[in-house]
Amino acid sequence: MLKNDLSFVIVKNGEILFESREGGVRKILETVRDHGQKLVNSALADKVVGKAVMLIALKVGFDSIYAKILSKSALDIASKANKSLVFDEVVESILNKDGTDICPFEKSVKFVEDPEIAYNILCKMVFK
Numbered sequence: 001m002l003k004n005d006l007s008f009v010i011v012k013n014g015e016i017l018f019e020s021r022e023g024g025v026r027k028i029l030e031t032v033r034d035h036g037q038k039l040v041n042s043a044l045a046d047k048v049v050g051k052a053v054m055l056i057a058l059k060v061g062f063d064s065i066y067a068k069i070l071s072k073s074a075l076d077i078a079s080k081a082n083k084s085l086v087f088d089e090v091v092e093s094i095l096n097k098d099g100t101d102i103c104p105f106e107k108s109v110k111f112v113e114d115p116e117i118a119y120n121i122l123c124k125m126v127f128k
Contacts, residue, residue, distance in 0.1 A: 004021075005021055006020065006021055007024075008020055008027070008046040010039060010042050010044055011043045012038075012039075012042035017038065017042060023047060028046070028056055029119075029123060030126075039060045039061070040060065040061040041062075041063050044062045044064075044066070046067055046068075047069065048067065048068065048094060049071070049074050050070075050093070050106045051109055052103070052105040052106055052108070052109050052122055053074065054073075054077045054083075055109055055118035055119065056118070057083070058077070058081055058083065059115035059118070062083075064083070064084035064086070065078065066085075066086045067085075067086075067088070069087070069088065069089050070087040071092070071106070072090060072091070073093070073106075073110075075090055093106060
């Protein structure tokens with residue numbers, strides 16, 4: 001599903017709704033903010049899915065999620081929500097771009113379980 005160096009793709013009824021080469025939580029948040037209801041019952045394929053992206057996915061109502069790399073916390077969240085999930089590799093945590101610490105988005109939702117609360121926290125970080 002992820003071809004041509006794409007970072008993420010959103011598909012609904014066999015039609016590509018959105019695709020991006022830009023990685024990270026920011027672009028997914030922008031897409032959700034700008035097209036929220038259109039995304040319900042679609043599928044998300046993303047290179048890296050941590051807890052932050054998984055909580056966004058639950059808020060949106062994606063039917064299924066594919067991740068090349070999935071964090072253990074994202075796997076736990078998806079399992080609790082009975083979300084259809086396919087992944088290539090599970091990692092302990094998602095790191096920042098330098099690989100020196102946990103991703104700041106992941107840190108911000110570490111103790112959050114509610115998708116709506118997570119979405120609001122992440123939006124405040126991105127759309128200051």
